[in-house]
Amino acid sequence: MTVHTLPKAKSAPRVTPLEVVPNLVRELGGIVHLLTCGSVDDGKSTLIGRMLWDASDLYEDQRESVRRSGRKAAGTDLPDFSMLLDGLVAEREQGITIDIAWKYFDTDTRRFVIIDSPGHEQYTRNMASGASHADVAIVLVDARSGVKKQTKRHAAILDLVGVKHVVLAVNKMDLVGWSQDVFRKIEADFRTLCWKFNFWDATAIPLSAVFGDNVSTASKNMNWYTGSTLIQHLEKVPSRTSEAGSVFRLPVQTVLRDGQDFRGLAGTVTSGSVKVGDVVADALSGAGGKVVRIATMSGDLESASAGQAIALQLDVDIDVSRGAVLSSPEMRPVAAQTIEARFVWLSEDAFSPAAGYLLRTSTDLIPVSNIEIKALLDLETMASNPARGCAANDIAIAKISLGRAAAIDVFSETPETGTLLLVDSVSGATVAGGIATAVNAKAEAPLEGHFVLKRDMLANGINRDLSMSSRDREEFMRRANEVAIILRSAGVPVAIEPPPPIDDGMDPGL
């Protein structure tokens, strides 16, 4: 390719300043992450395009290109709004395994982030991955066909990753004569379906994406509908951060020092709040101290709550580093040795008992000594079918034994610190994403038939140069895990001897 001519503009470009500048440093009242689920046939691109066209601050050149193209929505004389998504569609050839596109628009009050994941065959992992970021999901159905099996799968995935607000967009109402009866039937089916899940709010809205009815302007064709338009509804949906629980959690990302006496435990508050004077504790050791300073570059704070990135200085130096989770002394997360989890298998490579896996929590990376797959979840019946393995797009129910204790919450109670990734320890790839459904401070005995790497054997041999410091305890487990990986890849079933229970006065890492 040797083409290098520049496109000709008609005249030198000129930005026209408008006379009225509304509210210069306009800060919008929050960010809402919006997932759209549905297939191309349901009119997903048209709906997103219509929302951008009607409600957002699109650039004029983007509007002009839609007008100029002359492309019409099927069977109408209206512009084809799905064109606004073309930039994303054109990227389909990239071949990214998990395919999520992000698009941004502002209304007068809020920033909307559209998370677009394609709905084709591999959609479970795509959708789960996209939905994990969503505050609200729009489940799109065609008014002519109503709630389908697929709708149920969508709801199940949304529920799994913790989406609490769901909107059923009943699209193409124009094609059913704007019939209230049709809508009420679909709405009732949807309600019945939602009873099975943990949604806080599930609302059905009748609309037409092509004609714009009830997208941002109330429909004149459906006077029987008195509820909100889609945009009105979305502008009121609370974000996940604003709904984070009241239990304080701060996963420590790093420790900051100023070279003098400042030692700040830095991280983002994931739920609850903290204020100067509060006593906070390390979830694993129970060691705690009083907050004397909440530092940020913009000035010290009196208090901080979910979503804020801060650094806490305590009145005493406690031995914590990255991976620790700070909480109130009374409401600590469990120092988990085994967890029950549900996860979506994301990798092309199926689960292998011989592979070495690591568990990533908010800021910790924990060696896994064993994963026992127990069942796969059928998203249409919600039945769990016994299984020993799993592959891409499966939802697995498993028991995970950890190489050392880690602070993990039950997802349904404290979501942000109950999310997990499984990482392939050799390639580094993220192979699965999931949630903790139960946490147990008691270690499991290694499985029958496994070669067991004994802790005293490790301590006297490969780890004999290590001390009891938290850094060395981490190194202890890292080496143990590396040995296990090497043995597994040589075909030896191997388990690392679980550490003794944390509360028996012995060192937690060993």
Next chain:
Amino acid sequence: MTVSPSHLDLLEAESIHIFREAAAQFRKPVLLYSIGKDSTVLLHLARKAFFPQALPFPLLHVDTTWKFKEMIAFRNRTAKQLGLDLIVHTNEDGIRRGINPIDHAPSIHTDVLKTQALKQALDKYAFDAAFGGARRDEEASRAKERVFSFRASGHRWDPRRQRPEMWHLLNGRLGTGETVRVFPLSNWTEKDIWRYVLREKLEVVPLYFAAERPTILRNGQLLMQDDARLQPKANEEVVMRKIRFRTLGDYPLTAAVESDADTIEAVVAETVNAQTSEREGRLIDHDQVGAMEKKKQEGYF
């Protein structure tokens, strides 16, 4: 807390979170500093992430030798004022071969003096992670970019190796030979950048503000004659016009807009009301169909 955080507060906190995750997980990160407004915001957020500690990584500027003079002056001033560890790298081999943006196609110039130069510098210092200011709203091919974008050995961007990102969990475990580009501004828009510059009272390169400058109208685009290397062709002339820039790069490849916005407030007002997206002014993007896509696979930001 009675006031709920604004969208800028949330974006800021997210960026700080990303900086801290990357600095904790990677062995030797570097911040790619390109002097423009996005880099200014990126640097400011990095300082916030590690306050009161000094930045735990250096800055790297890939200098093509074709940047606006005012950009270089601003870079040096900023590094001095903030006491930053600044590395400047130029592809000397490319310069010796005489590659330049006036005689060569923008794609060749960019490949040699930007993409190759960047790879050279990353290899030379063995950086395993590089922070960049790319945003998902910039261009369609970036809309799917991850926050941690993995590169196989040779800095190749392999779509199949891109890791799914769920919740706020960032997995930075590197496979053999892998490096990573980290994008803390992924979820910011152009308007957010300007609003944040205004809110935080950040100093930016004066070229963003309108002033009388010597210009040449070429192929419908306004270029600034920053030095004698850019000369008018037979049917062209150098005319003083009141112009400013929406993006900054190599001056022969960066189109200006005529504007009267000579204060930060006026610039923000213009941007918020702009009728075209900012990449209109970036000539390298128009060079080839799918240009950005191709550059990304080759290792450009």
